[in-house]
Amino acid sequence: MEQWAIMTQRFVRDEQERDQLIVACQDGDREAFSMLFAQHKDKVYSIALHFSGNEATAHDIAQQVFLKLMTNIQQFNFQAEFSTWLYRMVANACFDEQRRWRKFLPFGDDTEIQQLRSRENIEANYSRIELSGAVQSAIATLKPKLRMPILLKYIEGMSYEEIAQVLDCSMGTVASRLNRGHKALAEKLRHLRGISSEE
Amino acid sequence: MFKYHVAKLLSAYCDNELPEAEMQRVQAHLQSCPSCRQAYEQIKFGISLAQQIQTVAAPETLWFAVSKQKSNGPATIGFNWRMAAALTTVLILGLVGWFGFSRLHETEILKPEIVDNQIEKIEPAPSVVMTPTPKVSNKKIISAPELQPTKAAPNIPAPKVAAQTWEVASLAGTPSIGATKINGTEKITVGEWLATDNVSRAKIKVANIGFVDIDPNSRVQFVSSQNSEHRIALKKGKLSAFILAPPRLFVVDTPSATAVDLGCAYTLEVDEAGNSLLHVTSGWVSFVLPRGKNSRRESLIPAGAMCATRKGAGVGTPYFANASTTFIAALQKLDFGPGEIAGTFIKTILTESRPADALTLWHLLDQEKWQASLRGQIFDRLAELTPPPAGVTRTGILQGDRKMLAQWWQEKIH
Numbered sequence: 001m002e003q004w005a006i007m008t009q010r011f012v013r014d015e016q017e018r019d020q021l022i023v024a025c026q027d028g029d030r031e032a033f034s035m036l037f038a039q040h041k042d043k044v045y046s047i048a049l050h051f052s053g054n055e056a057t058a059h060d061i062a063q064q065v066f067l068k069l070m071t072n073i074q075q076f077n078f079q080a081e082f083s084t085w086l087y088r089m090v091a092n093a094c095f096d097e098q099r100r101w102r103k104f105l106p107f108g109d110d111t112e113i114q115q116l117r118s119r120e121n122i123e124a125n126y127s128r129i130e131l132s133g134a135v136q137s138a139i140a141t142l143k144p145k146l147r148m149p150i151l152l153k154y155i156e157g158m159s160y161e162e163i164a165q166v167l168d169c170s171m172g173t174v175a176s177r178l179n180r181g182h183k184a185l186a187e188k189l190r191h192l193r194g195i196s197s198e199e
Numbered sequence: 200m201f202k203y204h205v206a207k208l209l210s211a212y213c214d215n216e217l218p219e220a221e222m223q224r225v226q227a228h229l230q231s232c233p234s235c236r237q238a239y240e241q242i243k244f245g246i247s248l249a250q251q252i253q254t255v256a257a258p259e260t261l262w263f264a265v266s267k268q269k270s271n272g273p274a275t276i277g278f279n280w281r282m283a284a285a286l287t288t289v290l291i292l293g294l295v296g297w298f299g300f301s302r303l304h305e306t307e308i309l310k311p312e313i314v315d316n317q318i319e320k321i322e323p324a325p326s327v328v329m330t331p332t333p334k335v336s337n338k339k340i341i342s343a344p345e346l347q348p349t350k351a352a353p354n355i356p357a358p359k360v361a362a363q364t365w366e367v368a369s370l371a372g373t374p375s376i377g378a379t380k381i382n383g384t385e386k387i388t389v390g391e392w393l394a395t396d397n398v399s400r401a402k403i404k405v406a407n408i409g410f411v412d413i414d415p416n417s418r419v420q421f422v423s424s425q426n427s428e429h430r431i432a433l434k435k436g437k438l439s440a441f442i443l444a445p446p447r448l449f450v451v452d453t454p455s456a457t458a459v460d461l462g463c464a465y466t467l468e469v470d471e472a473g474n475s476l477l478h479v480t481s482g483w484v485s486f487v488l489p490r491g492k493n494s495r496r497e498s499l500i501p502a503g504a505m506c507a508t509r510k511g512a513g514v515g516t517p518y519f520a521n522a523s524t525t526f527i528a529a530l531q532k533l534d535f536g537p538g539e540i541a542g543t544f545i546k547t548i549l550t551e552s553r554p555a556d557a558l559t560l561w562h563l564l565d566q567e568k569w570q571a572s573l574r575g576q577i578f579d580r581l582a583e584l585t586p587p588p589a590g591v592t593r594t595g596i597l598q599g600d601r602k603m604l605a606q607w608w609q610e611k612i613h
Contacts, residue, residue: 034262042255043254044257045255046255046257055258062261066265070265131248132252132253135249150252151252154249154250154252155254160211160214160216175207175211175216178210178211181249182210182246183241183245184245185245186244186245190244
């Protein structure tokens with residue numbers, strides 16, 4: 001799998017080749033799509049997983065995204081960055097799923113339940129002093145609108161401008177949400193101060 | 200000086216996302232404002248935490264799921280010979296490496312596996328053969344895929360008939376093919392039986408689409424191998440199948456039902472009486488009555504779900520393995536017990552059902568043998584757990600409108 005990933009990166013090492021791959025996908029080339037899938041599957045899945053906090057839901061979200069990608073890729077016109085276009089689908093799918101689950105919750109709002117669930121997770125993680133797990137749990141307690149910019153930045157490595165394009169908002173809004181997200185993370189995990197700097 | 204605190208700009212400052220003048224202003228302010236400096240330390244800590252977020256490898260099942268879903272859609276699948284050659288080569292290398300065999304094979308596989316040092320050497324390969332068109336059975340909800348090459352290639356030979364022998368390796372003890380003991384590897388030919396005793400295990404390489412592991416005390420017959428279908432029969436015992444192929448290409452007959460692979464991994468057990476139990480671990484499997492039995496009953500079993508069959512009684516209703524024991528017990532009695540007290544079991548099932556059990560309730564609703572009042576109760580509970588999409592009505596479902604039932608499945612349950 002690692003070799004495959006290296007090969008994939010080499011295969012799409014410059015923009016022209018990336019465009020060729022997308023054109024091949026638009027021509028209905030299944031193998032080109034599997035290359036495109038290989039490039040993006042881990043990050044798409046990771047964003048879905050950190051957003052939803054649930055493997056099965058993340059699987060569903062990622063599946064929806066790639067099906068939508070296969071179906072709609074002919075609509076991509078190369079005027080925007082492909083990653084922006086793709087991650088807008090990812091963000092929309094995550095928000096849709098979050099709205100869908102909110103309807104099924106038997107009481108309260110989802111934030112309340114997530115906080116309850118995550119508090120348990122955080123406590124469990126504290127006992128293991130497992131930093132990344134604790135961060136993952138804390139991420140799940142953030143409001144969705146704060147969660148998504150953080151995931152786009154730290155998983156996909158997007159700039160504020162790219163995040164703004166994906167989320168269809170201003171760069172100022174992105175800056176504000178990231179600031180609030182960072183602050184909330186620091187407050188939720190203040191017990192870990194010192195551990196993260198040693199990592 | 201403190202009129203223009205910069206606390207709201209600190210993340211952008213740390214990320215170097217501010218205009219130069221603003222960066223300088225924040226920097227200067229931080230030197231003189233303890234409050235903002237404290238906030239700055241907090242944001243830096245928050246950033247260091249966020250940097251711990253890790254990319255997680257997507258599960259292997261994701262490609263199966265996408266591939267299966269797409270195969271059910273109307274889009275025509277194109278073909279790229281260069282990439283297909285690469286995929287085929289890697290598939291061959293992977294299978295050979297894994298299983299220790301050296302024969303080359305022709306068919307492509309859906310899973311994207313490409314080896315780094317192969318891709319640059321590969322020229323357009325006229326010898327690559329397109330994935331065959333699976334036969335379409337009497338599937339009622341999810342149409343089987345019709346994979347056809349969209350680009351004609353005059354120098355491409357017609358699909359070859361699949362090999363009539365498969366490789367079999369001993370995993371433990373000495374399994375046998377007929378009277379031949381397997382020490383290492385052997386070939387099995389169409390019609391032959393593979394048997395394991397109480398200590399032996401074997402691995403079958405199913406053409407070039409996957410593997411089947413045979414547990415102890417099992418008997419398996421190699422029924423047929425064509426490009427459109429590879430079929431074995433499990434007389435008794437247990438097998439674990441791992442198949443990377445278009446849906447409906449791999450089929451296992453049991454005495455009481457037939458398992459049709461829809462792109463998946465699963466285990467299948469058959470007891471001495473010929474009853475079977477299917478447990479899907481990845482993708483989907485369809486369970487239908489054996490060939491020759493006229494019934495349109497088909498159970499669709501996703502990953503995490505199970506389905507039982509009874510010889511003479513047919514295919515049971517699928518259920519998730521993590522359903523309550525009361526739920527599962529009632530379902531088994533409903534499927535294979537006395538029909539006259541079905542209402543009692545259905546009531547228990549409905550009471551015990553969770554949202555995930557919509558899978559089971561939908562399959563129950565799909566059976567027209569229940570009285571109208573029972574079907575009404577099933578509809579109501581299913582609608583409560585998974586509201587039907589627009590256009591699907593109680594009246595329509597109870598009147599047997601299969602389009603509505605299919606719509607509910609495809610939009611909400613599947």
